[in-house]
Amino acid sequence: MxxxxxxxxxxxxxxxxxxxxxxxxxxxxxxxxxxxxxxxxxxxxxxxxxxxxxxxxxxxxxxxxxxxxxxxxxxxxxxxxxxxxxxxxxxxxxxxxxxxxxxxxxxxxxxxxxxxxxxxxxxxxxxxxxxxxxxxxxxxxxxxxxxxxxxxxxxxxxxxxxxxxxxxxxxxxATPLDTLKTQLSLQHTMDEVKRMPIFGTFGGKGTETVATMYLLGGLFLLRKRIITWHTPVSFLVALIAISAFFNSVDASRYATPLFHLFTGGALLGAFFIATDYVTAPVTPRGKLIFGAGVGVLEYLIRVFGGYPDGIAFSVLIMNAAVPLIDAYTQPRVYGHNTGATP
Amino acid sequence: MKTLHKFHGGVHPPEHKAESNGLPIAAAPLPRRLVVPLRQHIGAPARAVVKVGDRVLKGQMIGAADGFISAAVHAPTSGIVSAVDLHAVPHPSALPDLCITIEADGEERWIEHQPLDYLAAGRDAVRARLRDFGVVGLGGAVFPTSVKLDPCALKIGTLVLNGAECEPWITSDDRLMRERAAEIVEGIKIMTHLVQPEQVLIGIENNKPEAVAAMRTACRDTGFQVMAVPTQYPGGGEKQLIQVLTGKEVPSGGRPANIGVLCANTGTAYTVHRAVNHGEPVISRVVTVTGNVEKPQNFEVLIGTPIGEVVQLAGGAKTGTSHYILGGPMMGFDLNNLATPLAKAVNCVIAASPALFPPKPAAVPCIRCGQCAQVCPCSLQPMELFWFSQSRNFDKARGYNLFDCIECGCCSYVCPSHIPLVSYYRFAKSEIAAQEREKRAAEQAKARFEFKQLREEREKAEKAARFAEKAAAAKATAGAEGEDPAAAAKKAAIQAAVERAKAKKAEAAAQAAGQCDVTPMAAVETPAESLSPCPLPPTGEGDLEPLRDGSLNPTESP
Structure with missing residues (x-):
């Protein structure tokens, strides 16, 4: 041995x-x-x-x-x-x-x-x-x-x-996300749509609580060191950033970051799916890139794409890029590029 | 107080220090027979200078240092040489090696002690003393101290003394520092005399407060700084300790001296003191006997004592002992034969039982969880190294810096798939070394073949020239005056070709020789044989030719 x-x-x-x-x-x-x-x-x-x-x-x-x-x-x-x-x-x-x-x-x-x-x-x-x-x-x-x-x-x-x-x-x-998309396409404003009974405090009724539980479960995994903070944080920051941008451009057509965070598969994706070991990058910088990529694609697909939510497709697209991401985000190894020469 | 830095990753396995660090170092009784390996250091093995039947004194040199990177070995007691032959030695390969067996006469008659006034003697004389008195790094890598304390032209700013002892279970350095701090400090003074550093930093993990206190007391008025470093394995790895204490990283493929640092073990400093100030060669060392034994404790044991007898010192192994580990649980290796003698590198003997060291579960596929990368103190990507090693994609493994791996075992320790990662890296390293050897042999064969061709051509040309000369001479005697211009031109061309060949050969030889910086062959974990070059190349290279990429650094094993 x-x-x-x-x-x-x-x-x-x-x-x-x-x-x-x-x-x-x-x-x-x-x-x-x-x-x-x-x-x-x-x-x-x-x-x-x-x-x-x-x-x-x-x-x-x-x-x-x-x-x-x-x-x-x-x-x-x-x-x-x-x-x-x-x-x-x-x-x-x-x-x-x-x-x-x-x-x-x-x-x-x-x-x-x-x-x-x-x-x-x-x-x-x-x-x-x-x-x-x-x-x-x-x-x-x-x-x-x-x-x-x-x-x-x-x-x-x-x-x-x-x-x-x-x-x-x-x-x-239909899901809150789907409903929002359909209603907005019917020229209803965000305020009108949000008054529909299906919507809850900041997401969908019920789904927002489920999403909160995903968040709690994710924090538990972080605490247990099963996952690292990189992927969920970059995912959520990217999602918040892009939704905040569009929301600030036209709040009547684009929902708030909070809404996007607590609807659909955002939190499930951030903590449980994008963090899958096998299909996500291993390097810390790779995780940041991967998470951010999934977050942005998720938003683009659910807001501008043909599907009610984008978590699956955004994850799959980024999965294909993982070997490349890992290869280009290798951390500096001890004793390399320190300026000293052997 | 200097600020401490951090190294990446690391793990904190259960320490198990308390079992053996409570009792003082006890002297071991004289064994009946001692088996002294000639190779107890990195580099060339010592050359036996006694033969069967010789009577030797305690401390007498029985194996002389052979080559630059080498160290002498000595008779641990007085007696009669009964054998110079192959014997089991403490090495992971479990291969036998040349040893000198001494039947003790029980009289313990010493050689004459000849202390050396190191301030008066030249530095080279002090280094020669260390080499001839068998002083080697006792942190695990057993690199000859005389070579280490010879930084050539490199300026040494910091001398680091490694008293971290980060491996679980081992407490020999701890006890030594507690009990013989003043003598260690005397040894450090000799070291500072040799390398003239600007500062001396002594790193001790903070789980050894008594050792820290003892060393601080002993270092009063010396300017040496004792630093309590965080207890985090492999904080006692040479590269990691240097990083923690200085914030600097040893360049890949280089030595600490490249960044103006030298690192030596505190136990080594003790032997430096004994060798120089007392004229005592390294014939004993402190070893921790712990694990599943009756009374775990540290003992000062003569080199060459069978490990089986060393275990008996601690009251023997308790029932349930399944095997023995030499060294710590993170980097040590299994002992296959209790007749194996204690060598300078052995700092700990652990009696292992299934309760203390549960059998490892079978390995399952890597799930790329990345925990190995999180704990790797070198910031390597162990899962990638594993992937490329197991698929024999050695070029890729090299590309992912396989040779920066110090084999500390952190990755294997945390792997949830229970993959023996370090074994894969050792496999890949030795395969690459073998490939290098083959490549080198092929190159040599090619060179030889080409030279043979050249020689044959030259001989043919010379023959032709002689023939032409003869013919010309015959012609001349026949009456025709004046030399044949064609023959003269041919002769000149041949001469020029011969000159070119000679110059080329000389150039190659010059290139292969002239290297001051010697990269030692292998750390303790890697069989030195597996990395040493094949039989001497015809170009006449030194006896220990640095294998640039294939070699490891003189890392003090953590």
Whole structure:
């Protein structure tokens, strides 16, 4: 056995993954509180699919299935995807997305540690492009819904495609971001739009609390030193800067930085997606560039692009640039470029 | 008080110092047989100057320094030389090496002690004394001190004394500083006499307050500054300690002397004092015996004592001991054979048990979490080095500054995937060294071949010239007067070609020789053999030819 003879006690990949999963729990709790238990069905379906797909591919690749299956990485991909797509959708939607994420985006690229693109976001992109109609119907906050969707109702929606006694439209609607975009395109002003019941104090009703929970979870990860500050800070600063700029140009057409921060996938993206180890840069300066890039692209796509939110595409675009970013942001090595010569 | 600087990264593993630092250094009893390796330092091994059957005195030189970078070895006690042969030595490679075995006669008869008045003697005489008395860096790299304290033309502004002892478990320097601070300071005075620094900084990690206090007391009125540095591994690494104390970085591929700094271990200073002021060569050292032993403690042990007997000094290993580690847990190596003798480099013996050193879990793929980069004291990107080392992409690994790695083990320590990163770097380094060797051998073969061709051509031409001359002479005797102009021109051309070849050869030889700055071959972690050059090239290079990129610095192992 060679040195070092000691390792950090308790440190392991699965521990990291489980910590990240734990950091998502407050947001999931808020999700259930505001939008009902449907998200739990999504999470369960995604988890089962991810583990099944992971096990199948590990077996095909002759990897020790038991050893790798429960490292938590597949589960994390599943949860991030489930939290990114609307609940109350047909069961196969999440299954197809998760299977693509694990089989194609993760394992066809070489498996854990080797994938170029964030698997969860790749899965999201496939669903967004292939089944756009299912991707825009989000559950109405319980406080606004005329019909409360319980667990039984939710199961019906997932597996039989309809809701007895009510139309699906009655319990779903567009996201605040989507609504804002549509309403603004209908020549309503920001003030008029913001008075709609779907909007909350500074984001969307319910979603703003979920977003706050993502923020808390992210701070927990920072404290646990699972992630560093570079990516989330540069992401959020970039998003705030660009939204503040447009907001200052025309406040009636462009929402405030606070609104952008607390709607859509901004905080989930900043702390949980753009910080993915495998698909993000490793160097501190690289992280700053990556985070800022995602933040700016996210804004441009959600405000000027054709999609309601831009987190998946902005992350995927920046993923492609990661090897380049890492190569050009290498830190100065001890004893190099100090002026002294050997 | 000077301000301290920071080095990048580092880790703080459990210290485990309290186990062994409470008791004073105890003298070890005389073993029956001592096995003294001839290679206990970086550079050329000592040359045996005794033969089987010789009677030797305690402190008598039994192996003479051989070459510039070398140091002598001495009989640790009086007795009879019973063997000069290959024996297990404390080295990570576990390969046997040439050793001199002495059967102790139990009389402990010393050589005559001849102190040296270092102020009166010339500096070269003091350096010769250190070399002939076997003084080498005791921080781990065992670089000959005589060479280190010879900065050639470089001006030394700062002499750094390394008493950091950042490795967990080890307390030998701690105890030495607590108990023999005054003698260490005497040694430092000799060092300052040799290199004339403007300031002397003594760095001790702040988890050793007693040592700091003892050294401060001993340094009163000397102008030497004792600095308590933060306890952060590898704060005792030469490069890191220099950075913490001076804010300066040793240039890549260079030595501290390049930035006007010399760094030596406090234990080395002690042996400098003993060698110069008392005429005692290095025949013993303080070693920590700790871990899963009955009574962990520090002992002053004769060089050559079998490690098995060293373990017995601490009451022996407790049940559950699975193996032994020489050195600290971060950079030490496994001991395979308890008959292995103690050498100058060995500062600690740890009896390891699964409870103290749990077996490492199997490695899983790198997830690029970057924790290794966060703790790397050299600001390297360990995950990239790993990636290129495992894929044998050695050029890329070099491009990512593989040879700046000091193998401190911080990256492996934090890796959540449990990848033995340092092993990969050692593998890549030795592969690159092997490639360099092959390349060099090929170049030599090419040079030899070309020279042979040249020689053959020359001989052919000379033959032809002789033939022409003969023919001309024959012609002349035949009656025709005057020389053949064609033959004369040919002769002149041949002469010119021969001259050119000679000049080229001489130039190559001159280039290969004349190098004052000697880059030692390898730090303690790397087998010196693996980096030493192949058999001497025909151009007549020195016996220790610096392998520019392939070599490591004379880093005091942390």
């Amino acid at each position: 060679s040195s070092p003879h000691v390792l950090t006690p308790g440190s392991s990949v699965s521990r990291i993954m489980l910590t990240v999963l734990a950091a998502l729990l407050p947001a999931i709790a808020a999700y259930v509180y505001f939008f009902g238990p449907a998200i739990l069905i999504s999470l369960t379906l995604a988890s089962i699919t991810a583990l099944a797909a992971e096990a199948a591919v590990l077996r095909l690749r002759d990897f020790p299935v038991k050893y790798f299956l429960f490292d938590g990485s597949a589960l994390l991909t599943a949860w991030l995807l489930a939290l990114s797509i609307p609940p109350l959708a047909p069961w196969w939607l999440i299954v197809v997305g998760t299977a693509f994420a694990i089989v194609v985006a993760k394992h066809l690229y070489g498996g854990l540690g080797n994938n170029l693109f964030n698997p969860a976001m790749a899965g999201f992109a496939v669903l967004m492009i292939s089944f756009p109609s299912f991707m825009t119907h989000w559950p109405t906050p319980l406080t606004l819904a005329q019909h409360t969707v319980g667990l039984g109702d939710a199961l019906q929606v997932y597996f039989s495609g309809g809701l007895p006694g009510a139309r699906l439209d009655a319990v779903t609607m």
